[in-house]
Amino acid sequence: MTAVYEPSYEPWNETRGAEIIAEHAKQEGATLVILHALQEAFGYVPEAAIPMVAQALNLSRAEVHGVFTFYHDFRHKPAGRHVLKLCRAEACQAAGGDALAARAEAKLGVLLGNTTADDRVTLEPIYCLGLCATAPSAMLDGRLVGRLDEKRIDALVAEAQR
Amino acid sequence: MNMRIFIPRDAAAVAVGADEIATAFEQVATKRGLPVEIIRTGSRGLCWLEPMVEVATPKGRVAYGPVSAEDVASVFGSMTSNGPHPLQLGVADEIPWLKRQTRLTFARCGVIDPRSHGDYRAHGGYKGLERALWLGSDAILTEVTASGLRGRGGAGFPTGIKWKTVAQAKADRKFIVCNADEGDSGTFADRMIMEGDPFLVIEGMTIAGITVGATKGYIYIRSEYPHAVEAMNAAIVAARRGGYLGDKIVGSTYSFDLEVRVGAGAYVCGEETSLLESLEGRRGLVRAKPPLPAHHGLFGKPTVINNVLSFAAIPFILAEGAKAYADFGMGRSRGTMPIQLAGNIRQGGLFETAFGVTLGELVDDIGGGTFTGRPVRAVQVGGPLGAYFPRALFDTPFDYEAFAAREGLIGHGGIVVFDDSVDMRRQARFAMEFCTIESCGKCTPCRIGSTRGVETIEKIINGERVSENLALVEDLCNTMKFGSLCALGGFTPYPVLSALKHFREDFVPAPTKLQAAE
Ligand SMILES: Cc1cc2nc3c(=O)[nH]c(=O)nc-3n(C[C@H](O)[C@H](O)[C@H](O)COP(=O)(O)O)c2cc1C
Ligand code: SF4
Ligand code: FES
Numbered sequence: 086m087t088a089v090y091e092p093s094y095e096p097w098n099e100t101r102g103a104e105i106i107a108e109h110a111k112q113e114g115a116t117l118v119i120l121h122a123l124q125e126a127f128g129y130v131p132e133a134a135i136p137m138v139a140q141a142l143n144l145s146r147a148e149v150h151g152v153f154t155f156y157h158d159f160r161h162k163p164a165g166r167h168v169l170k171l172c173r174a175e176a177c178q179a180a181g182g183d184a185l186a187a188r189a190e191a192k193l194g195v196l197l198g199n200t201t202a203d204d205r206v207t208l209e210p211i212y213c214l215g216l217c218a219t220a221p222s223a224m225l226d227g228r229l230v231g232r233l234d235e236k237r238i239d240a241l242v243a244e245a246q247r
Numbered sequence: 248m249n250m251r252i253f254i255p256r257d258a259a260a261v262a263v264g265a266d267e268i269a270t271a272f273e274q275v276a277t278k279r280g281l282p283v284e285i286i287r288t289g290s291r292g293l294c295w296l297e298p299m300v301e302v303a304t305p306k307g308r309v310a311y312g313p314v315s316a317e318d319v320a321s322v323f324g325s326m327t328s329n330g331p332h333p334l335q336l337g338v339a340d341e342i343p344w345l346k347r348q349t350r351l352t353f354a355r356c357g358v359i360d361p362r363s364h365g366d367y368r369a370h371g372g373y374k375g376l377e378r379a380l381w382l383g384s385d386a387i388l389t390e391v392t393a394s395g396l397r398g399r400g401g402a403g404f405p406t407g408i409k410w411k412t413v414a415q416a417k418a419d420r421k422f423i424v425c426n427a428d429e430g431d432s433g434t435f436a437d438r439m440i441m442e443g444d445p446f447l448v449i450e451g452m453t454i455a456g457i458t459v460g461a462t463k464g465y466i467y468i469r470s471e472y473p474h475a476v477e478a479m480n481a482a483i484v485a486a487r488r489g490g491y492l493g494d495k496i497v498g499s500t501y502s503f504d505l506e507v508r509v510g511a512g513a514y515v516c517g518e519e520t521s522l523l524e525s526l527e528g529r530r531g532l533v534r535a536k537p538p539l540p541a542h543h544g545l546f547g548k549p550t551v552i553n554n555v556l557s558f559a560a561i562p563f564i565l566a567e568g569a570k571a572y573a574d575f576g577m578g579r580s581r582g583t584m585p586i587q588l589a590g591n592i593r594q595g596g597l598f599e600t601a602f603g604v605t606l607g608e609l610v611d612d613i614g615g616g617t618f619t620g621r622p623v624r625a626v627q628v629g630g631p632l633g634a635y636f637p638r639a640l641f642d643t644p645f646d647y648e649a650f651a652a653r654e655g656l657i658g659h660g661g662i663v664v665f666d667d668s669v670d671m672r673r674q675a676r677f678a679m680e681f682c683t684i685e686s687c688g689k690c691t692p693c694r695i696g697s698t699r700g701v702e703t704i705e706k707i708i709n710g711e712r713v714s715e716n717l718a719l720v721e722d723l724c725n726t727m728k729f730g731s732l733c734a735l736g737g738f739t740p741y742p743v744l745s746a747l748k749h750f751r752e753d754f755v756p757a758p759t760k761l762q763a764a765e
Contacts (some may be wrong), residue, residue, distance in 0.1 A: 158470055
């Protein structure tokens with residue numbers, strides 16, 4: 086298996102935030118592009134960035150906040166060190182994904198959608214990774230894993246906890 | 248000459264170890280001092296055989312699969328000695344599962360290097376665009392219309408009519424938008440073609456641009472597909488460098504350029520007007536129609552919005568002519584459909600074939616039944632908004648109208664197989680729950696109705712006043728069907744009602760259990 090990929094984010098910094106926003110603001114309809122870029126840099130979209138985005142795009146804060154909250158991807162606080170996403174959609178259900186998700190929840194001691202108390206692992210549901218023919222599927226920090234079984238899910242959980 | 252080994256870089260192959268296999272092959276080759284060239288391709292779609300590795304030989308590319316890290320040394324030995332191996336599958340093109348297909352759209356997928364513009368051209372790429380350039384707009388429209396191509400994104404609207412509307416619209420700017428949101432469970436054809444043959448999508452979109460007079464296109468890809476995003480971005484850069492995107496493409500008078508935009512995890516953004524809102528930087532709220540995007544689309548301008556596979560079908564139609572395409576299929580469903588077999592299935596993957604093959608053939612024969620070895624009990628066709636079909640409906644031919652006649656839909660061509668351990672109450676509950684999670688919130692029947700739906704099905708699961716609550720679910724479904732603005736709320740009743748209708752025995756409590764339908 087490939088080495089554990091450790092996501093590394095910069096701490097929030099207004100100047101850096103402004104730079105990222107300016108870099109993308111000229112594109113038409115840039116809101117999502119900017120929110121993605123901020124999250125990529127800082128690991129989440131800091132509250133303080135919302136009015137800055139609004140100003141750069143000539144939108145109201147409420148509008149930007151509305152966009153930010155509409156989409157499932159955007160975080161308002163940092164995730165755990167590792168993010169383990171388990172596909173919960175039909176093809177993975179059909180292939181035994183429900184039991185594996187329950188197993189991961191039990192091992193980590195958190196329900197899907199939560200982060201472990203030690204901030205190591207965020208466990209999240211995802212609805213289809215397009216790996217439905219090699220289901221059940223998961224994604225650990227951007228790395229895809231298919232044909233999950235008890236052994237593989239245990240290994241993934243252990244890897245995430247490291 | 249170097250030995251040439253082909254290993255997919257497709258996300259599904261990577262998810263079952265293709266990257267590790269590629270590294271292992273490199274190491275073995277180095278250790279034995281044999282020069283090899285490893286070419287990362289897309290996937291041929293025989294997913295149960297992934298990672299499937301091929302080696303070039305005088306008789307063609309010989310395939311091995313599924314290859315695991317422990318097999319690499321022995322597979323490499325077989326490749327160099329031309330000796331037998333238990334994982335050897337013979338010449339890839341002769342594998343019966345591949346040979347049975349009619350690969351018009353996926354002809355190159357898994358064969359070529361998706362990063363190589365030269366490879367694309369060497370394998371017949373851009374023939375459609377070249378012909379389109381000298382045909383001109385009117386003649387292209389005639390071809391696309393005559394091909395009978397209907398949108399592959401789900402609704403099946405004729406592509407020729409859509410393009411013609413935009414071509415005739417007067418505006419200072421027009422747009423081409425590729426819907427690569429592919430949120431349906433059980434579907435991955437868009438992902439596969441973007442990763443395995445991205446220039447095909449570019450070519451199809453460029454032809455659309457020439458036809459309607461648009462100079463800018465966007466590909467809206469869901470964030471769950473980082474590999475597809477990377478592949479499309481790389482291909483756009485290469486196409487631009489090759490003079491096939493940008494100002495005056497291939498020396499013509501036409502200009503056209505593309506940009507990838509990434510979604511943010513909202514299923515509803517696959518709905519075309521919601522997608523346009525999202526592209527404009529807003530919440531993905533569905534717009535009321537009319538006006539149609541063809542008149543009032545992205546940034547208020549006339550816009551062609553098509554599914555990835557719709558664009559990907561275009562180059563063949565232009566290169567080989569409308570008739571060559573329309574000759575395949577049945578009834579009003581012309582050409583081929585890349586069908587995706589998924590879930591609990593022995594031979595899951597992508598199977599491109601002419602419309603008309605029956606559901607039973609697809610599941611039992613081509614798919615080989617379940618991988619658990621238990622009987623197939625239910626099959627959901629067309630994603631989370633598609634109906635669950637029992638074996639009794641396995642004679643339904645794959646055709647838009649035939650499925651509609653049985654209260655189903657083929658949607659984007661995804662088939663998800665369940666064995667007899669499935670509890671259809673839970674599947675019905677999930678359909679409602681998915682609607683609550685993904686509703687854009689604009690209409691009450693969808694937003695509130697689905698929440699009530701989850702609660703009511705839960706009561707049924709708990710055995711509370713079952714027949715009353717069943718009636719209530721049916722009533723709710725009707726309200727959602729007729730009171731919703733888009734198909735998220737409007738079609739959620741399909742999986743729910745089909746579960747109730749065809750698998751009623753799962754819903755009624757044991758004492759009054761009805762005789763099973765079969
Ligand atoms: C909730 C919802 C989700 C949809 N998701 C997709 C999708 O992921 N991809 C797609 O091409 N079409 C999707 N559609 C259909 C699009 O609205 C639209 O019909 C399609 O993009 C038109 O392209 P086509 O004519 O090439 O099929 C969805 C529709 C609804 C109502
Ligand atoms: S049916 Fe649901 S998703 Fe569609 S417009 Fe209404 S609320 Fe939005
Ligand atoms: S349903 Fe899980 S990957 Fe598609």
